[in-house]
Each structure stands twice: as structure tokens, then as C-alpha cells.
Amino acid sequence: MTDLLEIGGLSKRFGGFVALDGIDLAVKKGERLGLIGPNGSGKSTLVNCICGTLHNEAGSVKFDGKSLAGMTAHQRTRLGLARSFQLPRPFMSLSVADNLRVPLLYTVHAREGRKFTHAEMEDHCGEFLRLVGLADKAKKLPRDLSMVEMRKLELARAMAAEPKLLIADEAMAGLSHVEVDDILALLVRLNERGITIILIEHIMRAVMAFSQRVAVLVSGKKIADGGPQEVMRNPEVERAYLGQ
Amino acid sequence: MHIPLDLLVGALVAGLLLGGFYAAVTVGVSISFGILDIVNIAHPAFIILGSYVAYIFNAQFGLDPILVSVLALPAFYALGALVYQVYYQSFEKRGQDALRGLAFFFGLLFITEVALNLYFGVDYRYVEASYLGPTLHFGMIDLPLRLLVPCMISLVLLAALQIFLSRTFTGRAIMAVSQDQLALQLMAANPVRIKRIAFAISIATCSLAGACLIIIQPVEPSVGREYIGRIFAICVLGGLGSLPGTLIGAMLLGLMESITSTFYGPSWAPAVAFGFLLLTLAFRPAGILGR
Amino acid sequence: MRTSAFLLVMAAVAAAVFAAGHFLGSDYFFFAGYTVLQFVVLATAWNILGGYTGYVNFGTAAFFAMGAYATVAIYKLYPLPIPVLILIGGVVSGIAGFGMGYLTLRLRGAFFSIATLALAVVLQTLVVNWRFVGGSRGAYIIGPATVPILGNYIEYLFLIMLTLAVLAITAARAIERSQLGYGFATIRDDEVAAEASGVPTLRLKLIATTISGALMGMAGAPFPYYIGYVEPASTFGLAYAVNSIAMPMIGGTTSWAGPLIGAILLGIVQQVATVTISSAVNLLIVGVLMVAFVIIAPKGIIGFFQDRWRAGSGG
Numbered sequence: 001m002t003d004l005l006e007i008g009g010l011s012k013r014f015g016g017f018v019a020l021d022g023i024d025l026a027v028k029k030g031e032r033l034g035l036i037g038p039n040g041s042g043k044s045t046l047v048n049c050i051c052g053t054l055h056n057e058a059g060s061v062k063f064d065g066k067s068l069a070g071m072t073a074h075q076r077t078r079l080g081l082a083r084s085f086q087l088p089r090p091f092m093s094l095s096v097a098d099n100l101r102v103p104l105l106y107t108v109h110a111r112e113g114r115k116f117t118h119a120e121m122e123d124h125c126g127e128f129l130r131l132v133g134l135a136d137k138a139k140k141l142p143r144d145l146s147m148v149e150m151r152k153l154e155l156a157r158a159m160a161a162e163p164k165l166l167i168a169d170e171a172m173a174g175l176s177h178v179e180v181d182d183i184l185a186l187l188v189r190l191n192e193r194g195i196t197i198i199l200i201e202h203i204m205r206a207v208m209a210f211s212q213r214v215a216v217l218v219s220g221k222k223i224a225d226g227g228p229q230e231v232m233r234n235p236e237v238e239r240a241y242l243g244q
Numbered sequence: 245m246h247i248p249l250d251l252l253v254g255a256l257v258a259g260l261l262l263g264g265f266y267a268a269v270t271v272g273v274s275i276s277f278g279i280l281d282i283v284n285i286a287h288p289a290f291i292i293l294g295s296y297v298a299y300i301f302n303a304q305f306g307l308d309p310i311l312v313s314v315l316a317l318p319a320f321y322a323l324g325a326l327v328y329q330v331y332y333q334s335f336e337k338r339g340q341d342a343l344r345g346l347a348f349f350f351g352l353l354f355i356t357e358v359a360l361n362l363y364f365g366v367d368y369r370y371v372e373a374s375y376l377g378p379t380l381h382f383g384m385i386d387l388p389l390r391l392l393v394p395c396m397i398s399l400v401l402l403a404a405l406q407i408f409l410s411r412t413f414t415g416r417a418i419m420a421v422s423q424d425q426l427a428l429q430l431m432a433a434n435p436v437r438i439k440r441i442a443f444a445i446s447i448a449t450c451s452l453a454g455a456c457l458i459i460i461q462p463v464e465p466s467v468g469r470e471y472i473g474r475i476f477a478i479c480v481l482g483g484l485g486s487l488p489g490t491l492i493g494a495m496l497l498g499l500m501e502s503i504t505s506t507f508y509g510p511s512w513a514p515a516v517a518f519g520f521l522l523l524t525l526a527f528r529p530a531g532i533l534g535r
Numbered sequence: 536m537r538t539s540a541f542l543l544v545m546a547a548v549a550a551a552v553f554a555a556g557h558f559l560g561s562d563y564f565f566f567a568g569y570t571v572l573q574f575v576v577l578a579t580a581w582n583i584l585g586g587y588t589g590y591v592n593f594g595t596a597a598f599f600a601m602g603a604y605a606t607v608a609i610y611k612l613y614p615l616p617i618p619v620l621i622l623i624g625g626v627v628s629g630i631a632g633f634g635m636g637y638l639t640l641r642l643r644g645a646f647f648s649i650a651t652l653a654l655a656v657v658l659q660t661l662v663v664n665w666r667f668v669g670g671s672r673g674a675y676i677i678g679p680a681t682v683p684i685l686g687n688y689i690e691y692l693f694l695i696m697l698t699l700a701v702l703a704i705t706a707a708r709a710i711e712r713s714q715l716g717y718g719f720a721t722i723r724d725d726e727v728a729a730e731a732s733g734v735p736t737l738r739l740k741l742i743a744t745t746i747s748g749a750l751m752g753m754a755g756a757p758f759p760y761y762i763g764y765v766e767p768a769s770t771f772g773l774a775y776a777v778n779s780i781a782m783p784m785i786g787g788t789t790s791w792a793g794p795l796i797g798a799i800l801l802g803i804v805q806q807v808a809t810v811t812i813s814s815a816v817n818l819l820i821v822g823v824l825m826v827a828f829v830i831i832a833p834k835g836i837i838g839f840f841q842d843r844w845r846a847g848s849g850g
Contacts, residue, residue, distance in 0.1 A: 053727055072737075073730035082731070089728040091721050093789065102721055105714045107733030161733060283645040285593070285652060334830040343723075343788070344829040346591045346648055347780055351826035354777045358819045469773070473653035480646070511664055518657040525646055526638045 003062075004029045004165055004196050005050070010059030012042075012049055012220075019045045021220040023059070027165070027198060032191050034211030034228065035200045038240075042220040043200050044086055047167050051083045052076045064164065077103070078110050082163035086170045086200075088150040090142035096153060097138040100125045103161035124160070131186060132156040148175055155183070159190065166190065167198045172206055180206055208232075216240075247507075253384050255506035256499065261387070263498025264395030265460060267402055267491045268453045269471055270478040272446035275405075277476075278485030279422045280439055280446075282331065286349040287475060288468030289356035290447055294320065294454015295369075295463040296360060302371040309371045310397065313455035317448050324447025327352070328440045353468070360465040368462035376459065394456035399491075401452055405445075406487045418442040422485060470514055477521035496520075538709045545701045553697060557690065565693040569761055571802035572696040573754050577775065578782035578794035579703040580750030583710060584743045585780065586788030589723035590644050594635075594651030596775040597658045598628040598748045602755025603770055607668045610676055610759065617695055617757050624756030625749040632748020636741045659771040673766025676759040692761050696754075703750050707791040710746075719743060720789075751779075774818055778805075781825035787837030796836055 005027040012020040020042045027033050037043050048054040050061055052073035061068045068076055082103075091099050104124055108114050116124065129135045132152040134145075142150060155171050168187065172180045184206055191197050201207045207214065207228070214231045216224040218240040224231045231237055269291060276284045297316050298309035335345040375389040409415040417433040421442065457463060474497060482493030497517060505513045536544075556564045577595055584590050592598075602624030609615055609623065635654060639647040663671045682691045710716050718739045721729035726736050759765045778801065786797025801821060808817035832839055 051731060053731070072735070073727075074733045074735045077731055077733040085728065085731070089725045091724040091728065093720055093724055094717070098717065102717055102729070102734065103732040105717055106735075109714075110733060157732060277645075283648065285649065330830070334833075338833075342644060343585065343589050343591055344784070344833055346593075346645070347784055347829045348826060350591075350593060350777070350780065351822050351829070354773060355819065355822040355826065357773070358815060358822060362815050362819065466773075470656060472649070473656050476649040476653070511660065514660045515657045518653040521653055522638055522650060525642060525650060 002029055003027065004031075004064055005198075006060075006062040007046075007050070008060045008062075010046070010049060010056050010061065012045055012054060012056045019220050020049065020056070023217075023220075023222050025215055025222060025225070027196060029164075029196055030191070030194060031196055032187075032210055032212045033196075033198045034207040034214040035198055035217065036202075036204075036207055036214060037217035040219075041217040043217055044169060045220075046217065047083055047169050047198075047200065050076075050167065051081060074106070077107050077161055077163075080162075080164035081167075082107075082158040082161040082165070083167040084151075084154040084158045084169055084171050086173075088142075088147075088154040090145075090150060090153055090157075092142050094141075095138065096134055096140050096142065096145070097125045097129065099142065099153060099157055100128050100160045103157055107161040128156045128160050131159070133182070148179060151175065152183075155186070163195060165196045165198065167200070169200045170202065171199075172201060172203055184210055250384055251506060254386060255502045257385055257387065258391065258506075259499035259502030260495055261391035261395045261498070262460075262502055263495035264398045264491075265391070265456050265494075266398075266474060266478055266498050267494035268394065268398030268449065268456055270475045270482075270490050270494055271398075271402055271405060271487065272449040272453070273475050273479050274482070274485060274487060274490045275418075275446040275449075276443055277479055278490075279418060280442055281422065282328075282439075282443065283346055284349050284443075284446070285346065285472060286352035286356065287446075287450065288471040289353045290320070290323070290450035291454045291457060291471065292360065292463060292465060292468040293356060294451045295458040295467075296364065296454070297451065298455040298458050299369045299371055299463070302373070303369075306372070308373055309455040309459060310373075310393070310452075313451045316451045320451040321444045321448040324444035325440050327447065328443035331443075332436060332440070357465045357468065364465065366464050366466075368464050369458070370462040371458050373459065390459060394459055397452060397456055401449060402487055402491055405449075409487070414438070414441060473514065473517040473521060477517045477524065480521060480524050538705060538712075541708060542701070542705045545705055549697050549701050553694060556693065562687070562689055565687070565689045567806045569689070569693050569696050570806065571799060572693070572700045573758070574778055574782060574802045575700040575795055575798040576696070576703045576754040577751060577779040578786075578798040579700075579707050579791065580747045580754065581779040582783040582788055582791075582794040583707055583750070584747035586783050586793065587711070587716065587719035587723065588740055588743045590640070590740065590743070591648040591780070592651045592744075592747065593648055593776050593780075594654040595751055595779040596771045596773065597651070597655040598631060598751035599755035599758070599775050600655075600658060600662070600767075600770045601628045601631055602752030603758040603765060604662060604668055605752070606756050606759045607674050607676065607765055611667060611674075617692075617760060621695070621699065621753045621756040624752040626752075628752020628755070629745045629749030631752075632744040632746075633741055635748070636744035640737060640740045640744070655771055655776070659767050662767045662771075669766065671767060673764055674759075675764050677763070678760040689761075692757055695757055699753060704791055704795060706746070706750075707794075711791055715739065715742065774821075777818070777821055777825065781821050781828075783835070784825055785828045785835055787835030787839075787841075789834075790837060793835050793837045800836075 003026045007023055007025040010020055010023040023046060035043055045054065049056040052071055063079055063081055091102065101121065104121060126135065129138055132155060134149060134152055134156065137145060137149065145153060151171055155168060158166055172183055180203060187197055187210065199207065199210055211228050213226065214228045215222055216231060216237050223240060224234045224237045273284065273287050276282045294313060298312045301307045301312040302309050331345065335348065375393050378389050380387040409419055417438045421435055421438050478490060478493040478497050481496060482489030497520060500520065501513045501516050504516050556568060577599065581592060581595055584592055605624045605627045606620045609620060635650060639650045662668060668674055678688055680688055682688055685691050718734050721734050722736050722739060729736050782797035782801050783794040785801060787793030805817045808820060828835065
């Protein structure tokens with residue numbers, strides 16, 4: 001299999017604080033990668049650098065064989081890189097359905113031969129809402145949703161961009177056991193459709209169940225990368241992360 | 245082009261003195277916009293208010309404008325605290341400060357200007373004081389007291405604020421508000437209270453800056469608007485939230501304006517600030533001193 | 536309703552208003568009506584940027600004055616018909632809007648607002664120093680006393696502004712319901728999330744500043760013919776900026792109807808106040824109303840009724 005995402009020597013600093021220090025990471029097409037690390041280890045910063053929300057000072061990010069250097073966030077999204085935000089950031093003045101319409105209009109439509117008619121658009125929105133179980137809330141405003149529903153909306157909006165790579169940034173925090181299983185099942189289904197997924201998560205049960213491979217970040221450095229069991233047995237990981 | 249040396253020296257000295265004064269005008273915005281992230285575009289209106297307070301007491305009781313402005317500090321501090329309280333309750337707390345917060349301050353700017361206009365008319369007002377006329381001479385250098393006194397007041401004000409912000413508990417808490425909410429909690433400081441104090445201080449500086457303004461030039465209600473461009477140009481130029489940066493930015497702008505009005509005519513001076521602001525925003529948004 | 540149908544309805548309403556005025560036969564109606572309509576255009580233009588994308592433009596006066604002074608400059612060279620002047624004013628102010636946006640929109644929204652505020656001061660400085668258009672003394676523009684068909688010149692100007700208002704409102708409504716409208720709303724709500732959903736935020740913001748600036752310039756272009764004498768102090772008056780912000784704020788910023796309602800309400804209040812009290816007091820009223828609305832009813836009149844309707848329908 002070929003690499004869909006290749007990160008080489010990626011570094012990011014905020015003033016004097018080194019948030020990411022020479023990260024190398026490759027993700028294969030169709031892979032399910034778990035990304036773990038303690039709070040403040042740089043996971044979200046890494047996502048932000050990959051997706052173009054932040055600009056990295058050093059290192060390279062290649063997606064689908066293309067260098068992403070100098071590309072804006074929306075250009076990366078259009079290439080097929082979608083992410084959910086750790087703290088949900090819905091468009092507060094748009095209805096739940098209209099929230100999904102945005103990536104359809106601005107990402108999917110921007111691709112070759114992917115113009116929807118009005119009816120197709122409705123179908124697509126409805127499908128994603130059903131997928132995450134928000135079909136009955138389509139006309140609501142985000143402020144009427146619970147935190148769990150907001151997380152689902154966040155995921156649905158990322159899916160609606162029809163990505164090749166989906167990065168789910170702590171999509172399950174605060175969810176119940178059953179809800180975590182729901183989202184996991186959903187992510188697995190997406191993966192079976194051929195979407196590569198990076199799951200950033202604190203819930204170890206979810207990470208272990210989902211990931212084919214796990215990478216561990218600690219203080220801006222990647223300290224381990226391999227099969228879930230193998231990584232968990234790594235003494236450095238235990239010391240830095242699980243042993244605390 | 246041959247530039248007479250004395251004209252150039254005169255322009256440079258006047259520019260530095262003017263720049264010193266600009267620092268006093270700007271320091272309040274350095275605190276409110278630079279540190280607290282509150283875009284108080286009504287700041288110049290409060291400065292004009294300060295000028296009118298100095299004018300009223302000077303004209304009525306013959307009090308020294310600077311003395312008046314020092315005595316009025318608590319009143320301006322209270323006004324600032326009140327404005328912040330309204331701003332906080334109406335915008336910050338509801339999480340919709342951007343659009344409507346700007347409209348709010350713009351409204352305050354406008355209301356103050358129109359109200360002063362209704363009460364005092366559009367006539368220029370000025371103050372009387374012993375130091376308005378004399379000029380000190382040092383060889384080639386002329387130091388008109390009219391410019392020197394505001395510059396000195398401004399330097400004292402900036403030094404005092406710098407010491408306050410870096411040495412006192414409250415001052416450090418104010419600096420922490422912008423950078424580190426967590427540190428603030430560890431200091432057991434209430435962020436809203438800290439911000440209120442900081443904003444009140446920023447408005448209190450308007451009392452001194454207003455007195456300086458009316459010492460330097462006659463004032464009418466719409467004069468404040470000319471200062472909006474200057475204030476924010478200096479603020480951005482110096483890097484947001486840094487008092488030494490404010491002083492340097494102010495001096496630079498003072499020099500540029502002074503040179504422009506000496507060699508091209510005073511009616512072009514306002515365009516300098518704006519040009520500077522736009523260029524800085526376009527090419528160096530972190531300010532000259534920023535990294 | 537489709538845009539073409541909406542345009543027909545608006546045109547019918549406008550025709551009715553014009554017919555009523557004509558039947559009334561009062562010059563004052565047209566004179567006052569022109570001012571109200573001019574505010575409808577300015578408020579609608581402001582709202583396309585301010586209300587839809589959330590970027591506050593304090594420089595309405597600057598964009599308006601650019602249109603007006605383009606007319607003055609052309610008048611001195613070779614007088615052209617007003618519709619052509621409107622197009623020119625639109626192009627000039629549209630380019631200015633694009634330029635302002637290009638320089639400042641990559642930064643936080645506040646910088647854009649500050650830059651627009653400073654723009655008014657600087658353009659005023661330029662005009663004061665520009666002898667050709669009269670400098671600080673101002674310039675006289677003399678329009679014909681009558682025009683063919685309509686006869687009355689003020690009726691002609693009123694009709695032009697009425698047409699401009701109809702076009703501005705129709706454009707605003709069309710934008711609101713288009714892909715562009717969705718994009719603008721995401722910018723207002725959350726730019727980072729918008730980018731992540733594929734919205735090219737910078738390009739959209741530039742489109743908004745350009746359209747908004749152009750409409751303001753178009754509103755300013757016929758102004759010299761209306762007022763007869765143009766001078767910088769009043770043409771760059773803060774009143775334009777305050778009104779064009781206050782009107783959408785009072786009416787409601789998220790839909791085309793807000794600025795329309797706000798402009799008609801505030802416009803009429805000001806006409807009445809100017810006649811009965813004084814023009815300085817009416818400006819004070821506008822300022823106080825604006826501050827009161829942003830504090831008490833942040834969604835404006837439209838938002839107030841929408842919330843009631845939402846609550847009433849249980850939805």
C-alpha cells in the first residue's frame with residue numbers, strides 16, 4: 001500500500017515553546033491510525049499543521065503525493081483532508097442540515113464533475129444526518145443540541161466533505177459507553193468505504209479497539225509507532241504516558 | 245534638494261516631542277486593545293472629554309490644566325470601570341463582542357462627539373497656562389514648553405504604568421489576562437475584575453492625555469477622529485500590548501509627521517498615520533519590534 | 536420566491552411608491568424620500584459585509600464620498616448622464632473596497648475596522664488638498680432644472696435612487712440565498728471551521744468588501760446633483776457611517792429586510808426630527824438608538840420577531 005499522508009521533520013513553536021519537534025509520520029491508504037499522548041503533547045497542534053490551520057516552521061507534509069506547503073486550509077480540505085475539531089465549532093447561525101450543506105457546496109462541488117442538484121443535496125445531507133443519528137434534528141440550530149449531538153454534527157460535517165483522510169480529534173470525549181461504540185462503528189464503516197482515518201483519543205478502550213496502528217506523542221516528540229499491543233508494551237510509553 | 249540643517253533639526257526635535265505626546269494618547273489603547281483585546285475605538289472621544297474637562301476648570305477657575313487632569317483621574321477611572329461593566333455584561337459575557345462591541349464603542353464615540361458639539365458648539369477651545377508661550381533654547385535646538393511639558397508628562401505616565409504592570413501583583417495579573425488564563429486562576433485573581441481595573445486605567449490615561457492635547461493644540465469635538473488613525477497606527481507599529489513598543493512607535497510617527505508637515509505642509513500630516521498603519525498591517529502585522 | 540419574481544414584486548412596490556409621490560405632487564416628498572432611499576442603499580451595502588460576514592466597516596462615508604467626488608471630477612471634465620456616473624462611482628469604490636480588504640483582511644477583523652475608520656480621515660485629507668474638485672471650499676454642481684418625460688428634476692433623482700435601492704435589496708437577498716450567502720454566514724460564525732469545510736474565506740471576504748464598497752459608491756454618485764454643492768466636511772460626515780451601521784443593527788443584520796426596515800424607520804425619524812427639532816439632536820438620537828439596540832435587542836427588530844415566532848411555533 002502507498003502512503004496517503006507523509007509527514008517529515010515537522011516542527012512548530014509558539015514563541016519560545018516548542019510544540020512539535022521533528023515529527024515523522026506516515027499513514028497508508030485505507031489505514032486506521034490511533035494518535036495518543038497526554039494533554040499538551042502536541043496532538044491538536046499536529047492536526048492543525050496538517051490541515052493548514054497553523055503553519056509549521058520546519059518540515060514537510062505530503063498528501064496523496066502532493067506537497068501541502070503554502071496551501072490554505074480550504075485548499076487542503078478540497079484535496080480530501082477533513083478534520084473535526086476537539087471542541088465542536090458548528091456554524092451557530094445555520095441549521096444542522098445547513099451546517100452539512102457548507103462542505104457539500106464548497107468542497108464537494110469544487111471537485112471535478114461533482115455538482116449536485118437541489119434534491120441530491122437534500123439526499124446527501126439527510127444521509128449523513130441519519131448516519132450520525134441526527135436526522136430528526138435537521139432543522140434545529142446548533143445551540144439547541146446537546147454536547148454529544150454537537151460532536152456528532154462535527155463528525156458529520158467532516159464526513160460531508162467526502163474526504164480521503166478523516167482526522168477525528170477527540171470526537172468521543174464525554175460520551176457514554178454506548179455512544180462511544182456507536183461512533184466507533186460509524187468510523188469503521190467509513191473506513192470500510194475506503195476512507196483513511198486518524199483517531200485522536202484519550203479513551204484507550206476506543207483506541208485499542210479501533211486502531212490498526214498507534215503513534216504516541218509526548219512533549220512534541222513521537223516516542224512510539226507500531227501495532228497497538230506492541231506500543232502499549234513499550235516501556236517508554238508506559239513511563240511517559242500510562243504510568244502517571 | 246538642499247535641506248537647511250536648522251529646519252531639519254527643528255523638525256526632528258518637534259517630531260520627538262510630538263511623538264512623546266502621542267505615546268500618552270496611545271498608551272490607553274495599548275492596554276485596552278493590546279492587552280485586553282477590547283477594540284475601544286471610542287478612546288479618542290474620552291481624550292477629547294479630558295480636554296474639555298481641563299478647559300472648563302481652566303476657563304472657570306483658572307486652574308492649571310495638568311493639575312485638573314490629575315484631580316480628574318479618579319472620575320475617569322470610574323467612567324472606565326462603568327463602560328467596561330456595560331461592555332462585559334452586554335457583549336463579552338454573551339460571547340458576541342466582535343460585531344456589536346465595535347458598534348457599541350463607535351456609538352459612544354459618536355454620542356460623545358455630538359453631545360459636546362451640542363453643548364459647546366464647533367468653536368475651538370484652548371487653555372491658559374504660564375508654560376504655553378516660552379521656548380527653551382540650546383544652541384540649534386528649540387524646545388517649546390508647549391510641546392516639552394506634554395512630552396514629559398507622557399514619559400512619566402508610561403514609566404509609571406510600566407512599573408505598575410511589571411512590579412505589582414495587579415499589574416502582573418493584567419499582563420497575564422492576555423496570555424495565560426490558567427496562570428491567572430493560579431494567582432486566584434478574578435479575570436473580570438482584573439480586566440475592569442485595566443480598562444478603567446486605560447480610560448484614566450485619557451484625562452492626562454486630554455490635558456496634554458489641549459495644551460498642544462486648540463480642541464473642538466471632532467478633533468478626536470484625527471487621532472484614531474494615529475493611535476492605532478502607533479499601537480500596531482509598536483507591537484500590540486508593549487509599552488516600550490508604544491513609545492518607539494509614537495516617536496517614529498511623530499518624526500514622520502513632523503518631517504511631512506515641515507517639508508510638504510501640515511494638511512498632509514493625517515495621511516502619514518494612515519499610510520503607516522496600512523503599510524504596517526500589510527507587511528509587518530506583528531509590529532516593528534515583533535518577531 | 537425566485538430572484539426574478541422578487542425583483543418584479545420590488546419593482547411593483549417601487550412603482551407604487553413613485554406613482555403615489557407623483558400623484559401627491561410634492562417636491563418635499565421626493566427630496567426627503569431621496570435621503571431615505573439613499574440610506575436604504577447604504578445600509579443594505581453595509582450589511583452585505585457587516586451583517587453577512589461580520590466585518591465592521593466604519594468607512595461608509597469614505598466609500599460614499601468616493602462615488603460623489605468621482606462625479607464632481609467628471610462633472611468638471613465633461614458632464615455625463617447620472618446612470619453612467621453611478622457605474623463609475625461603483626467601480627471606483629469597489630476597487631477601493633477590494634484594496635482595503637486585500638491589505639487588512641488576512642488579519643483579525645478589528646484591524647479591518649480600524650483601517651476603514653482611518654480611510655475616511657485620509658481620503659478627506661486628500662480631497663481637502665485636491666484643488667480640482669474644490670478642495671476644502673467645495674464645488675458647485677448644477678443639474679438641469681427639468682428632464683424629458685418626467686419634467687421635474689428631483690423626481691428624476693428620486694427615481695434613480697429608487698431603482699438603485701430595488702437593485703441593492705434584490706442583490707442582497709440573492710446573495711443571502713446563494714452559495715455565497717452560506718459562505719458569508721460561515722465566515723461570520725467561525726472562520727477556522729469555515730476554512731476546514733472548504734470555504735475560501737479570504738476570497739469571499741474580498742467579494743463582500745468589493746460589492747459593499749461598490750454599492751456605497753453608487754449611492755454617492757448622484758449625490759452632488761441632489762445637493763448642488765459638495766464640500767468635504769459634510770460629504771465625509773460621520774453621520775453616514777453611524778447611520779449605515781445603526782440602521783441594520785436596529786432592523787436586524789442577518790437578512791435583507793433588516794437594513795430596509797431600519798433605514799425606513801430611522802430615515803423617517805430623522806426627517807421628522809430635522810424639521811421639528813434640529814439636525815444635531817437627530818444625530819444624537821441615532822447614536823443613542825444604536826447603542827441601545829446593540830445592548831438590549833442585539834438581533835434587531837427582525838430577530839426580535841423571529842424569536843417570538845420560533846417560541847410560538849414551538850420549533
